Amino acid sequence: MTPDDVSRALFQHAPAGLFAMSTDGVIRAANDTFCDWTGSPQDDIVGRYFLSLLSRGSKLVFETRFMPLLQTRHPLNEMLLSLATRAGGTRDVLVSLVVDDSGADELIYAAVFDAGIRLKYERDLLDARRTAEAAVARVRIMQEAAAGLAPATTMAEFGSVLRVSAETATDATVSVIVAESDGRLELVSGSRPLAGSVDLADLLPVRECLENGRPVLCRSPADIAASFPTLAAGLDAEGVEALCLIPLTEDGAVSGAVACWFQRPRMLDANLLDLLAALATQAAPVLERIHLQRQIEHQSLHDALTGLPNRFAMQSRLEQLLAEAVLHDRTVALLFLDLDGFKAINDRFGHEAGDGVLRQVAERLTGIMRVGDLCSRFGGDEFVIACDGVDEESALEVSRRIWDAVCQPLHGVAHGSTVSASIGISVFRPGATQAATPDALIARADEAMLAAKRAGMGRDPLIRA
Template sequence: MSDHEGVDWFDQAPCGLVSTSLDGVIVAANPAFVSWTGYRAEDLCGRSFASLLDPGSLLFFDTRHTQLLHLRGQVEEVALTLRKADGERMPVLINAVRDASAGFDRIAVFNATERVRHERDLLEAKRLAEASERRVRILQDVSTAFDVTATDEDVAQSFAEVAAEAFAAREAAVLLWQPDGSLALMGGSDPLHANDIPVPALWSATEVTVVQARDQQSPFPELASAMRAARLVSLTVTPLIGDGAHLGVLVCFFAARTELDDHDLELQQALGRQASQTLTRVRLQRRLAFLALHDQLTGVGNRQLLQSAIDDAIAESTATGRPLAVMFLDIDDFKSINDAFGHAAGDQVLVALAERLSASLRATDVVGRMGGDEFVALCADTDVAAAEQVAERVLELCREPIVVPSGVISASVSVGIDVYRPGLDGVRNAPQMLMHADAAMYDSKRGGKDRFTLSEPA
């Protein structure tokens, strides 16, 4: 190759080419390298190559690169960072060979800016993917961890804890709308008592909202003031929306974090959707479980719930030795009420008497509808005298007139009572007690109605 061709190759190479003395002083640099570094060619020649490196690269260059070049005569793909004339840093890869006979080191320098940027992008993508996977796993775990026994508080507490961990928040809270139109703290902790701050535009938002405490133009000045007093710099409010209705909000409180990127906000929105879906599902499960054990017309327990509750009460009564009463009630002349006022009015009578029966008993007692116009009341820790007092109260309440659209109905009930006295009576089960109470109720019917009768001791 001619000298002319050699000069062309050196000057026109698309990478940086540098020749240095064996002690690392630059003796020649091609235009590409000169252009990349921003120095003039005459400023480069005579200075050490190492002086162009940033501190981290200089340490590696002195302790590793130089030794390898001396021992092996060459190095390949060494990653370094050059400091350009303007102070900007430029990542490079270098290959070097030592020509000891000529007294030179030949260095090829490749601009690695795009490669480093690509690697960083890959690492960031991997980090985000791993973080997303971890968060998705957390969401999956928390959203499937609830069964029919879960309460709104259980769901709210779990999602508040997940939010605080996932977004590195100082605290997190789940506030849910109540029937009276107020927001109530149901899970987590709320350092601001934010539910007391009237910001309807914030609580009814449909997207994640970020509030900065130092924002002088904040649309929520009262909230921003409360945040400053609580040493909070920012908070996010994520709406909880299920079946088109606002269920509440998830609030994350930050003591140091002021910047949240789109990825953070998307994850918060996803967490809000997950919380909303979980809350809706758990509420539906509770509703279905309730319907499976309750009468749809009156809302009191059904036959299945009654029989289970009576068996449980008998077992408890046997264990404690305390008495138990079961009352069987039937509406007097209910067919005549239906015939005279219509079935809709008859349904109103059933609902009214179910409410009155429930009102006449303790909160721990169980009221149920066996079917048609028959009701049952289960009263634990109730002896004969107490059962008679309860029956008198039931009869009195049921006698009160019931107003329906087509008139006023005067209804009454006949009551039969069976009392189980552990140690005195033989062991009972639910069907036996219901049968005895039912038989006593028919004795009341035959005795003139609107009265109660005790079953004969077994």
């Protein structure tokens, strides 16, 4: 094979597309590789304008950006263009051009390389970079959540940190919802849709998440309409087009949810769901700790037998009431109640029956109290009731209602038996009462109760102003 034969073979079968064209863009020669990439034979390629082989977008780019440079004899390297193939598809290529003016006619020589592998590599590299950035962002979100949750001591602090973390992760409106021990649901942070028309307990996505203990996902308005048809119109009116709820658990029991409300359809892919689940897992022990703190605080201020506030809670409440009474010039009444006949029932039926009597009396007292009044068990068979804004006459009326309630026949082991009450009252009136301390008010009411008990006055309480 002669050198000319080698040159021709190299031209025709080179791994890159090769062609020559005139300065006005007409192809004069093209190798087999270039023809194969376009899907057209040599006869169709030679004599055509190079522009006619490009996709619409590439034609515009070549005409406006590259042809002017060629007119200045400037070589062009690795232009990213798209060939339009005969089959109707496209092929991404990198084109390098150089102008040869050594002969009688100026020619432009072109080398064309398949850009598919390179573009795939660049896309893979970009995807890897995005994945790495997402991983870094996820770690940052988890670290910031951990740093915020660790010192949280209140439900408001807990909810705020968890909400901000979830909002950062999702770019959604987030609600943090906690189930209380009595079954009530509390929105501890954030806002929620349909707040003006649907109770939180009746918001179906929340109910489903809490009842099933599994994530609730709706990626589009169509998903919402299919899963929650009765709420679809309302959610749509508030701009909710996707939603995601992740349960919060304590010791395997569902204790709340993180609810994300999106203003546009979302893919809700596995990475996002894993991040939200990780936040929920990280938050769980903090929620358990806060619930335990609440329980301890409640126990320290409440009587274990009756559930009523105890002596310490009453003294704290009295301090508040007395301060407000001075500030707003209003009265405070304190009723000190001691059960009559309780010891006989305790001796006859036993301590368990006595405990039952105390619980019944506590229920009857709380049933007749006004909102804002505080009924406490002071110890043994003694109860203390604080009434805000109540004068002597009103306090006497309250005491009569208390006496009537206490004297009703008992249930349980002591069924049919009765107890009564000796009641003493003290009233604080700003400017008219000397001492304005909880201990002083309690002491005067206690003295009045003992005086009433000694006098055997039954229904008529004594007042020590």
